[in-house]
């Protein structure tokens with residue numbers, strides 16, 4: 001293996017087919033932002049779009065904007081834009097609410113499609129909100145229902161004909177490990193169960209092929225790899241074969257067949273619209289369109305290739321320059337790694353605080369994991385070089401030992 005130099009990284013940046021996308025983002029100077037898997041960077045156009053929506057639309061056209069500026073159709077319009085990036089057809093995706101709320105909706109809908117069964121298979125180590133949300137739903141449904149937990153390689157063999165729904169996250173939030181969506185969905189459906197996939201750490205970062213894998217339902221957020229902004233609405237995918245079946249239970253007026261008839265009783269809308277509940281956050285949704293639109297222009301194969309290359313180089317440099325500092329790599333080292341590198345170290349929290357102080361922004365997940373998100377649309381190969389050199393200097397100079405790096409803040 002050739003030992004890479006910073007010049008090699010500069011050369012890779014020159015040859016990078018995605019290099020021009022970086023200029024569409026506002027990135028803080030003197031920082032290397034490796035946290036796009038938590039909150040994506042701000043597209044430069046965000047300020048002018050927000051200002052336009054606030055002053056011209058809300059401020060001037062007010063309620064007329066629902067029609068005049070297509071506020072009412074925005075959830076479906078953005079869903080269609082996003083659909084292309086996850087291998088879904090027009091009319092199968094809608095943007096709305098948060099990932100947690102959408103998970104509640106799709107798991108409920110999925111359970112109604114398999115009413116004789118009462119088990120949901122999940123990964124216990126998944127991002128906790130997925131477990132919490134399904135636990136809350138099951139409390140409502142009664143004691144017959146239960147979650148069956150299985151991890152990674154155990155998943156396929158844990159799927160049998162007692163399972164109603166298999167609810168998994170494609171890329172693990174901590175390790176970055178990619179589950180085999182095609183094989184697991186196939187096994188799920190062979191057992192007569194319904195598949196629900198959470199795409200929070202995959203959509204926008206890698207090629208996701210929902211239709212190709214015959215997935216039943218999916219959800220995901222837009223503030224990570226789509227760079228939609230803090231708290232930007234999430235999305236829901238429901239395969240068209242399920243439209244008109246499997247009612248989601250938050251039956252608000254936006255999911256009604258004719259919301260402006262103001263009827264007393266709920267009648268479900270046709271198609272994906274039934275997944276809506278109530279009024280959407282129009283300002284944040286309008287701003288999120290910029291990032292989704294940028295992603296829709298990028299060649300997703302190139303995005304995936306660069307993401308893997310950035311991670312490979314990170315790991316190679318870490319091995320070359322930081323082998324003696326006690327880091328354990330918990331991400332896969334092959335192409336089953338998503339778009340992040342995760343390391344374990346017993347001083348993980350303090351090391352990450354020291355890194356952030358040096359301008360390398362990653363994050364920490366308890367009890368001991370350092371995460372480095374690699375967003376191919378704005379991270380350069382030289383950033384990876386500089387980040388690993390910062391890790392090296394913090395470790396060799398033992399800067400993490402300073403007292404100030406040991407105080408825990410609310411958000412890690």
Ligand SMILES: *Cc1c(COP(=O)(O)O)cnc(C)c1O
Pocket residue numbers: 098099100101126127129130169173198200201221234
């Ligand atoms: C980021 C993430 C979420 C976020 O859920 P919110 O409702 O937006 O807070 C959910 N699930 C997974 C797997 C995530 O990575």
